[in-house]
Amino acid sequence: MLTARWQLDFFIVVVLFARCQHCLDNGLALTPPLGWITTERFECLVDCANYPDDCISEKLIKTTADTIVKYGLRDVGFRYLIIGDCWMNETRDRHGNLEADPDRFPDGIKALAQYVHDRGLLLGLEIDLSNVSCNGRPGSYGNYNRDASTLASWGVDYVKATACSFKNIDKLEGAYPSMGTALNKTRRHMVYDCNWPIEIQKYGKQPDYSLISKTCNIFSTSQLMADSWESLEKTIKHFSSLSRDLVNYTHPGSWSFPNPILVGDYGLSYSEQAMQLAVWSIMNAPLLVSADLRKINDYQRALLLNKVTLTVDQDVSYQMGTEAILNRLLLQTGQVHIWRKSIQPEGSFALALMYFNISGGPTRVSVILRDLGVHGSEWYKLTNILTGQQIGMYKSWYTFNCEVNPVGVLFVRAEAIR
Numbered sequence: 001m002l003t004a005r006w007q008l009d010f011f012i013v014v015v016l017f018a019r020c021q022h023c024l025d026n027g028l029a030l031t032p033p034l035g036w037i038t039t040e041r042f043e044c045l046v047d048c049a050n051y052p053d054d055c056i057s058e059k060l061i062k063t064t065a066d067t068i069v070k071y072g073l074r075d076v077g078f079r080y081l082i083i084g085d086c087w088m089n090e091t092r093d094r095h096g097n098l099e100a101d102p103d104r105f106p107d108g109i110k111a112l113a114q115y116v117h118d119r120g121l122l123l124g125l126e127i128d129l130s131n132v133s134c135n136g137r138p139g140s141y142g143n144y145n146r147d148a149s150t151l152a153s154w155g156v157d158y159v160k161a162t163a164c165s166f167k168n169i170d171k172l173e174g175a176y177p178s179m180g181t182a183l184n185k186t187r188r189h190m191v192y193d194c195n196w197p198i199e200i201q202k203y204g205k206q207p208d209y210s211l212i213s214k215t216c217n218i219f220s221t222s223q224l225m226a227d228s229w230e231s232l233e234k235t236i237k238h239f240s241s242l243s244r245d246l247v248n249y250t251h252p253g254s255w256s257f258p259n260p261i262l263v264g265d266y267g268l269s270y271s272e273q274a275m276q277l278a279v280w281s282i283m284n285a286p287l288l289v290s291a292d293l294r295k296i297n298d299y300q301r302a303l304l305l306n307k308v309t310l311t312v313d314q315d316v317s318y319q320m321g322t323e324a325i326l327n328r329l330l331l332q333t334g335q336v337h338i339w340r341k342s343i344q345p346e347g348s349f350a351l352a353l354m355y356f357n358i359s360g361g362p363t364r365v366s367v368i369l370r371d372l373g374v375h376g377s378e379w380y381k382l383t384n385i386l387t388g389q390q391i392g393m394y395k396s397w398y399t400f401n402c403e404v405n406p407v408g409v410l411f412v413r414a415e416a417i418r
């Protein structure tokens with residue numbers, strides 16, 4: 001009897017383990033989520049008197065949902081609309097439940113979720129696991145089950161959890177798994193996005209990515225970027241080495257979140273915006289755009305709608321891509337950084353060649369394809385992903401000559417032809 005019971009337990013454990021060794025098994029985020037998030041562009045803008053179109057309100061969410069549908073962004077996969085901090089009223093309601101600010105969300109979150117769902121989109125909300133959110137709103141500490149039920153009853157699809165005000169690392173360590181359990185208990189499937197690695201680092205500790213990726217669908221791995229090239233460059237360099245540590249912890253069901261996408265904002269040039277999308281898609285990162293989508297221009301819209309970029313990002317048949325370790329020959333190219341990811345069809349690659357030098361003109365790169373790690377097939381068909389132009393047919397020992405603009409990217413698809 002005991003043995004049979006043990007065997008059954010063992011069987012269940014083995015089955016679960018085999019299905020999802022490293023990731024949270026709630027059936028969600030099987031590919032990196034695509035969508036829109038308020039955090040970077042709209043921060044904690046609650047002044048609707050002076051900024052009626054831009055304040056965090058149901059008007060902003062509804063008009064953005066309509067825009068996502070109108071521009072075809074939904075149809076290429078951008079489905080999540082995530083409201084960061086500051087959607088809440090300053091206090092809980094008289095029953096102790098979380099409540100949206102009644103002036104900015106007069107119809108409440110449940111009606112908003114319905115509006116979003118009716119358009120084939122999904123709604124996310126940010127909460128805080130400590131006592132007080134980063135902007136002084138009610139935290140969930142002591143109320144994890146209650147708040148998880150509230151979110152589920154509203155029809156929320158994605159929960160982003162910060163942990164701004166803990167004073168004590170033990171409480172922080174326990175918080176993310178506890179909220180994960182509370183969300184699971186509601187039986188509503190909600191993507192669980194954790195700021196855990198960032199919060200842990202505030203205590204000078206290294207994140208345990210193995211544990212984190214088993215608890216969370218999405219986990220933030222870099223401080224919030226500013227809307228500037230300096231900040232983007234710093235973030236890309238941060239991931240030069242970190243991306244190699246993360247390859248074993250990103251899988252269907254758990255993804256590293258490097259930062260929101262800033263395409264459509266103010267501080268990056270067009271080529272810098274393209275560079276961010278190229279690197280993020282090579283890393284299989286969730287692409288959550290933090291911009292006013294109602295005001296983006298045609299170029300920015302085309303960048304977001306580029307199906308080949310999205311295919312690279314959503315291609316989860318191989319490990320996430322990383323910065324390639326350059327051999328001596330490539331080191332001579334100086335400030336050219338090369339990121340690479342295996343993609344479908346089998347044997348193919350996406351390559352981002354980037355030049356970080358801010359002075360002077362384009363740099364020439366002349367390199368044998370094999371030295372970029374592109375080999376194993378008879379022929380490769382090279383395409384410029386951003387322009388859609390054919391570059392040519394190459395064997396792996398052919399020399400690939402190209403130019404990369406200063407602070408620019410050449411994003412290439414090398415399709416294996418057998």
Ligand SMILES: *[C@@H]1O[C@H](CO)[C@@H](O)[C@H](O)[C@H]1NC(C)=O
Pocket residue numbers: 089090091092093094099102
């Ligand atoms: C929202 O918070 C304010 C300030 O704490 C409070 O006076 C008000 O009653 C709350 N509104 C609702 C609808 O609970």
Ligand SMILES: *[C@@H]1O[C@H](CO)[C@@H](O)[C@H](O)[C@H]1NC(C)=O
Pocket residue numbers: 130131141165166167171
């Ligand atoms: C939250 O606030 C309560 C009441 O002030 C306090 O007892 C508790 O220790 C606080 N919890 C955390 C995690 O800071």
Ligand SMILES: *[C@@H]1O[C@H](CO)[C@@H](O)[C@H](O)[C@H]1NC(C)=O
Pocket residue numbers: 025026027183184185186187188189190
């Ligand atoms: C809860 O966790 C179990 C075990 O990991 C999983 O099979 C199930 O899908 C989860 N349910 C929800 C609603 O997340």
Ligand SMILES: *[C@@H]1O[C@H](CO)[C@@H](O)[C@H](O)[C@H]1NC(C)=O
Pocket residue numbers: 244245246247248
């Ligand atoms: C990833 O996992 C593989 C296989 O278990 C192991 O050989 C490799 O060292 C791991 N890489 C990192 C960066 O942890």
Ligand SMILES: *[C@@H]1O[C@H](CO)[C@@H](O)[C@H](O)[C@H]1NC(C)=O
Pocket residue numbers: 334335357358359360361
């Ligand atoms: C950056 O560009 C300038 C101007 O073309 C050049 O003088 C400098 O050597 C370059 N720096 C590097 C590291 O390539």
